[in-house]
Amino acid sequence: GLTCLDIMRALPLFLCLFLARKKGVGASDPSMPFMVYLDRDHLVCLKWSFNNLQDNIVFKLVVNTTGWVGFGMSPNGGMKGSDIVVGGLGPSGSYFTDRYATGNSMPLMDEQQSYTLLSLTESDGQTIMKFKRSLQACDDKDFHITDRPIKLIYAYGTTDEIMYHQTRRGTMEVNLLNFMPRSSLPNRNYISATMNNITIPNLHTYYHCKVMKFPKLNTKHHIYQVEPVIENHGIVHHMILYSCPSYVTEAYDEKCFKGNTGDACFGVIAAWAIGGGVFELPENAGIPVGGEEKDLYYRLEIHYNNLNLEEGMTDSSGLRLHYTNQLRQHDVGILTTGVMPFKHVQYNIPPKAPEFHTYGMCNTSLFSQVYSSLLAYPVPDLQLFAVLLHTHLAGRKVRVGHYRNGQQIDFLSLNENYNFELQQIVNSGTIKTIKQGDEISVECTYNTLDRTGMGLATTDEMCLAFLFYYPAIKITSCISHPNIALTNSGQQQDPMYEFRLYYIAYIQEVNEYQNLLNRALHFQMIIDENVSNY
Numbered sequence: 001g002l003t004c005l006d007i008m009r010a011l012p013l014f015l016c017l018f019l020a021r022k023k024g025v026g027a028s029d030p031s032m033p034f035m036v037y038l039d040r041d042h043l044v045c046l047k048w049s050f051n052n053l054q055d056n057i058v059f060k061l062v063v064n065t066t067g068w069v070g071f072g073m074s075p076n077g078g079m080k081g082s083d084i085v086v087g088g089l090g091p092s093g094s095y096f097t098d099r100y101a102t103g104n105s106m107p108l109m110d111e112q113q114s115y116t117l118l119s120l121t122e123s124d125g126q127t128i129m130k131f132k133r134s135l136q137a138c139d140d141k142d143f144h145i146t147d148r149p150i151k152l153i154y155a156y157g158t159t160d161e162i163m164y165h166q167t168r169r170g171t172m173e174v175n176l177l178n179f180m181p182r183s184s185l186p187n188r189n190y191i192s193a194t195m196n197n198i199t200i201p202n203l204h205t206y207y208h209c210k211v212m213k214f215p216k217l218n219t220k221h222h223i224y225q226v227e228p229v230i231e232n233h234g235i236v237h238h239m240i241l242y243s244c245p246s247y248v249t250e251a252y253d254e255k256c257f258k259g260n261t262g263d264a265c266f267g268v269i270a271a272w273a274i275g276g277g278v279f280e281l282p283e284n285a286g287i288p289v290g291g292e293e294k295d296l297y298y299r300l301e302i303h304y305n306n307l308n309l310e311e312g313m314t315d316s317s318g319l320r321l322h323y324t325n326q327l328r329q330h331d332v333g334i335l336t337t338g339v340m341p342f343k344h345v346q347y348n349i350p351p352k353a354p355e356f357h358t359y360g361m362c363n364t365s366l367f368s369q370v371y372s373s374l375l376a377y378p379v380p381d382l383q384l385f386a387v388l389l390h391t392h393l394a395g396r397k398v399r400v401g402h403y404r405n406g407q408q409i410d411f412l413s414l415n416e417n418y419n420f421e422l423q424q425i426v427n428s429g430t431i432k433t434i435k436q437g438d439e440i441s442v443e444c445t446y447n448t449l450d451r452t453g454m455g456l457a458t459t460d461e462m463c464l465a466f467l468f469y470y471p472a473i474k475i476t477s478c479i480s481h482p483n484i485a486l487t488n489s490g491q492q493q494d495p496m497y498e499f500r501l502y503y504i505a506y507i508q509e510v511n512e513y514q515n516l517l518n519r520a521l522h523f524q525m526i527i528d529e530n531v532s533n534y
């Protein structure tokens with residue numbers, strides 16, 4: 001964990017003292033990123049973390065009592081049919097059992113004990129019970145934990161004699177695997193980053209860009225929530241808000257990528273895609289905004305997907321960035337990883353392929369090389385808490401692999417049933433630590449059976465993962481491209497050009513083209529906040 005000493009190296013002393021004092025239930029525990037109070041009086045606190053790949057969920061129940069505590073999942077908020085654990089620390093030591101309730105009576109013991117007790121302690125008049133379970137139900141008395149809201153129930157006693165709880169009980173509906181805390185901040189200031197009544201052309205695909213100056217905030221603030229404002233549902237496909245390097249000083253409002261200086265605004269600060277909702281940042285972190293000496297510009301890019309070629313539609317969609325001056329512990333950064341999405345390095349995805357793969361790499365050992373020339377301190381470990389995967393129509397799977405010392409150690413994100421219509425920022429469940437030297441791969445699987453054309457450019461398809469992490473570093477993108485064709489304009493010099501056309505033209509050769517791409521060395525690009533490329 002982060003020690004006070006670690007923090008002192010980077011931050012003023014007062015914050016350290018503040019952290020030392022903030023030790024009770026509310027103290028943030030990075031290993032348990034999610035927390036709710038199950039009751040109005042804040043006597044029953046539930047924290048949790050989960051790991052989809054390892055199929056487990058860890059709960060930490062903290063209740064202001066020295067008696068027994070009970071927690072469960074219920075079909076309707078009542079006891080009947082619910083999956084319950086009861087535990088406590090009594091005169092003869094700790095007790096903990098997996099039970100189920102058949103009615104409003106003492107829950108019965110489960111034949112199969114599916115929960116594992118990790119620790120059970122009492123301190124300062126609180127009982128702290130940490131336990132885990134698989135997400136899948138182990139028996140028919142257990143609930144299957146999915147990414148839908150589930151009714152949680154609790155009860156507790158004042159002694160260790162388990163008996164009727166009277167009014168010390170309650171229920172709350174929580175989406176454990178897709179948790180968005182409800183902000184209770186009174187200050188509802190927001191920056192509006194929206195289009196201004198633009199006319200959407202009658203084209204299938206249209207990208208509109210608006211480069212704008214944000215209202216001046218004299219000191220640093222933190223964005224804690226990103227709320228989409230959608231005027232034309234189904235047509236607004238995705239929105240990305242980028243910060244601009246300091247040399248961008250002119251606003252514009254037109255079709256993207258026409259050679260404006262604002263095309264260089266490439267540091268993602270917020271994103272939304274079809275199927276997504278409001279995004280809330282973890283309670284210990286926020287996206288920094290304001291406090292700059294000069295005005296900074298931001299670019300809002302909206303992809304409109306006008307499949308019915310409707311004429312004359314106007315749009316003012318965009319994002320609302322809710323911010324606060326109550327600064328959080330960490331600045332959030334968003335790192336773009338995957339296949340380089342620039343027109344001049346595109347290559348083709350062949351048609352009629354059931355499963356075609358592209359991938360991009362990020363070798364983080366290059367960060368320190370970029371950094372050493374800039375900054376005195378080493379690149380910190382990046383604590384990843386959420387990921388947004390992004391492809392276009394042909395994307396079917398996206399896997400973000402995490403490698404250390406040449407071995408894969410985890411997936412930072414994995415979606416084997418990727419759905420273009422349901423792209424959202426997904427909480428990682430646990431904090432995943434990216435250490436300097438780790439490598440990250442973003443692999444996309446496309447299905448192009450419905451395509452007949454000569455091929456589809458990778459820039460039309462995209463294969464990106466936006467990694468949300470803290471503390472922020474000054475690098476915005478770490479992307480790569482197989483080194484088979486670096487420029488379209490230089491096609492004559494590209495020895496693979498004939499080769500590529502040949503392979504794409506003959507569907508039976510798709511596998512060889514795939515192998516060629518898989519074996520190609522990659523050209524790695526790292527982009528910093530000033531859009532200097534390395």
Ligand SMILES: *[C@@H]1O[C@H](CO)[C@@H](O)[C@H](O)[C@H]1NC(C)=O
Pocket residue numbers: 024041042043064123124125126
């Ligand atoms: C619960 O107990 C903790 C630790 O003793 C205490 O700090 C907190 O104020 C208590 N909460 C309430 C609502 O009484």
Ligand SMILES: *[C@@H]1O[C@H](CO)[C@@H](O)[C@H](O)[C@H]1NC(C)=O
Pocket residue numbers: 197199314
């Ligand atoms: C938006 O633009 C359309 C056409 O350009 C115009 O008819 C309409 O009045 C505008 N709406 C607003 C709210 O300005």
Ligand SMILES: *[C@@H]1O[C@H](CO)[C@@H](O)[C@H](O)[C@H]1NC(C)=O
Pocket residue numbers: 363365366439
């Ligand atoms: C990552 O970069 C480091 C430093 O340049 C290099 O030694 C290492 O081989 C690279 N890893 C891969 C897989 O290319």
Ligand SMILES: *[C@@H]1O[C@H](CO)[C@@H](O)[C@H](O)[C@H]1NC(C)=O
Pocket residue numbers: 246374474528529530
């Ligand atoms: C970007 O430019 C600003 C202003 O010139 C400078 O202070 C900052 O260090 C630069 N960042 C990087 C990563 O070079």
